[in-house]
Amino acid sequence: MKKSLITNTHGFTSEALRKEERAISDAFFRQRVTAVRLILEGFSTVKAAEVLGICRQSVSTYVKMFNRGGIAELLRFKNGSKNGFLLRCHVPVSRICFIA
Secondary structure (H helix, E strand, O other): OOOOOOOOOOOOOHHHHHHHHHHOOOHHHHHHHHHHHHHHOOOOHHHHHHHHOOOHHHHHHHHHHHHHHHHHHHOOOOOOOOOOOOOHHHOOHHHOOOOO
């Protein structure tokens, strides 16, 4: 397996990424930054995934995102949908709960 490398730090050091982690309130985005920081500190992809409790492919994806666009790319949310949220018409009728 090819080792994940940070090819472009975008001016961030390990300490700067740690400060960014502390400033992020959303756990999902904090996890992305933590994964990149661990790789920057020399952890393998598998070890970083074990520490965070996520799959190694996610860590590799986060490193690729960081290399491509820096922290701004990491903090961009992509869930596959065009609008970024579910519309009522996309939810099956059996899943809609009505509260009286």
